[in-house]
Amino acid sequence: MHDDVERITIGLDDEASWTALRWVAERAARHACRVRIVRAVDPLEPEEGWTHHRLAAGRSLLLQSAPGIQVELDAPPAPIVDALVGAAQSDDLLVVGSHRRRRLQSALTGLLPDRIAGASHVPTVIVPDDWPSGQLDADVVLAVDADTAHEVVDFAITEAGRHGAVLRVVHTWQESAPVGPPVVAAVVESPVVERAAAQAVLDDVVTRIAAASPALIVRTELLRGAPGGTVAVAAEHHGLVVVGRRHRSTFGGEVLGSVAQDLMAESTTALCVVPLEQG
Numbered sequence: 001m002h003d004d005v006e007r008i009t010i011g012l013d014d015e016a017s018w019t020a021l022r023w024v025a026e027r028a029a030r031h032a033c034r035v036r037i038v039r040a041v042d043p044l045e046p047e048e049g050w051t052h053h054r055l056a057a058g059r060s061l062l063l064q065s066a067p068g069i070q071v072e073l074d075a076p077p078a079p080i081v082d083a084l085v086g087a088a089q090s091d092d093l094l095v096v097g098s099h100r101r102r103r104l105q106s107a108l109t110g111l112l113p114d115r116i117a118g119a120s121h122v123p124t125v126i127v128p129d130d131w132p133s134g135q136l137d138a139d140v141v142l143a144v145d146a147d148t149a150h151e152v153v154d155f156a157i158t159e160a161g162r163h164g165a166v167l168r169v170v171h172t173w174q175e176s177a178p179v180g181p182p183v184v185a186a187v188v189e190s191p192v193v194e195r196a197a198a199q200a201v202l203d204d205v206v207t208r209i210a211a212a213s214p215a216l217i218v219r220t221e222l223l224r225g226a227p228g229g230t231v232a233v234a235a236e237h238h239g240l241v242v243v244g245r246r247h248r249s250t251f252g253g254e255v256l257g258s259v260a261q262d263l264m265a266e267s268t269t270a271l272c273v274v275p276l277e278q279g
Contacts, residue, residue: 016097228262
């Protein structure tokens with residue numbers, strides 16, 4: 001099932017993207033990959049010598065971990081979002097680095113991971129600059145809600161199966177503030193009712209996973225608290241946390257949800273944002 005060569009595009013810029021490159025290198029050491037390293041070039045300031053030096057260094061790092069890996073180098077004269085999204089549109093993964101504590105800095109690793117993941121046609125992995133090595137075979141965390149699409153679940157199943165990992169399905173719920181007459185509020189907004197509804201969401205996803213991959217080991221966690229921070233804590237020290245992309249903005253661009261935003265800010269675990277098929 002997982003014998004095919006995985007096609008990965010990675011954006012290369014500053015130190016955070018080198019951490020992302022280490023993430024790709026560890027992945028390539030585990031199964032067959034073909035990697036394209038992209039460093040976008042400003043047409044007004046091409047810096048060709050430095051660009052080629054950085055790309056060659058990136059290839060060397062990959063070859064040290066996975067000798068014989070297929071590596072393509074690309075330096076398109078285009079804005080970084082356009083360059084990466086265009087290069088990866090037929091690939092399996094797009095990978096970028098991110099500064100967790102300095103998100104306003106760097107051409108690639110400031111707020112651009114948000115934009116790249118929001119525009120990408122393929123699952124996009126955002127690797128924080130303080131990502132710890134050696135966790136790729138740890139549990140895969142799937143953060144779900146009532147709208148979790150089949151593409152997101154399928155990706156998490158494949159990812160866990162590829163690495164022989166446990167798939168940990170996480171869902172959060174919060175007690176609503178009472179609204180309306182006390183009798184109505186007590187019935188409609190009871191914590192017992194809200195928790196039961198959240199459990200039903202979790203059970204539905206687990207049923208879908210069992211039907212698609214009966215042999216996969218699945219663990220579930222129903223957690224009480226704000227979705228973003230609660231999932232960030234639950235995902236720490238795991239191999240990858242998977243979320244779906246939320247919605248399209250009124251300006252025509254894709255934007256990420258609060259869970260993804262909080263995970264990028266609060267967790268050292270790599271985050272994968274899975275786009276939904278356009279209907």
